[in-house]
Amino acid sequence: MTPMSKNMDLTVVVIAKECLPGRVKTRLSPPLSPEAAAALAQLSLTQTLNTARALPAQSRWLVMDGTPTAHDAEGFTVVPQADGGLDERLAAIFDAVTGPMLLVGMDTPQFSAHHLAPLLADWRSETYGHDAWIGPAADGGFWALALRQPSGHLVRGVPMSTKSTGQLQLERLLAAGLSVGTLTELTDMDYFDDAVGIASLIPGTPFAAAVRAEAENPRFPSALTGAGL
Numbered sequence: 001m002t003p004m005s006k007n008m009d010l011t012v013v014v015i016a017k018e019c020l021p022g023r024v025k026t027r028l029s030p031p032l033s034p035e036a037a038a039a040l041a042q043l044s045l046t047q048t049l050n051t052a053r054a055l056p057a058q059s060r061w062l063v064m065d066g067t068p069t070a071h072d073a074e075g076f077t078v079v080p081q082a083d084g085g086l087d088e089r090l091a092a093i094f095d096a097v098t099g100p101m102l103l104v105g106m107d108t109p110q111f112s113a114h115h116l117a118p119l120l121a122d123w124r125s126e127t128y129g130h131d132a133w134i135g136p137a138a139d140g141g142f143w144a145l146a147l148r149q150p151s152g153h154l155v156r157g158v159p160m161s162t163k164s165t166g167q168l169q170l171e172r173l174l175a176a177g178l179s180v181g182t183l184t185e186l187t188d189m190d191y192f193d194d195a196v197g198i199a200s201l202i203p204g205t206p207f208a209a210a211v212r213a214e215a216e217n218p219r220f221p222s223a224l225t226g227a228g229l
Helices: 034-053 086-096 113-124 165-175 192-201 206-215
Strands: 008-017 057-065 077-080 101-104 132-136 142-147 180-182
Touching (some): 008 034, 008 113, 057 086, 086 101, 113 132, 142 165
Parallel strands (some): 008 057
């Protein structure tokens, strides 16, 4: 391995939900059917896991609400999500992992090692600069959260799924005396126009092909079909 590909002391965790119609990505419907929304969510999850497998990590966890496909589970320790609100479920993960940890969700299939380059370079150093890294999301949340010393109290109680979640999470980390680095802002796949924008960033992937096929459906407005796919 080259120095940049050598595994580092890092656990990568992907938190996800089984992609069943009517249970995932419901804001994609309309214009998508619940079945098409679930299929697109599955492609987003698979793309995310493929990227996670290529990261220079010592271990990888898939924290799942439901049952993953055999392909998605490959290379991951599959762990069921805890009960409670999202903050409690995230806190349970940060309590369970020992050592440096990176958490990502399943809604940013465009994320890559390039987006994580500042974090990876920092934490490879013996004199790292930041105790934590956060990747802000365009909707006000966050798509990534990394802690060198994971602890649930750093997440528990932070209001989730709001326009200020990312800022409140950052304030929680700073209040704990942590030095925090910021990753590139990414867009979550919440609505179909989000999916169109994401697909344009990862052409040639099954996710992009599926979005294009849906966007070319006659029921879609022309503004979507001309969105650069």
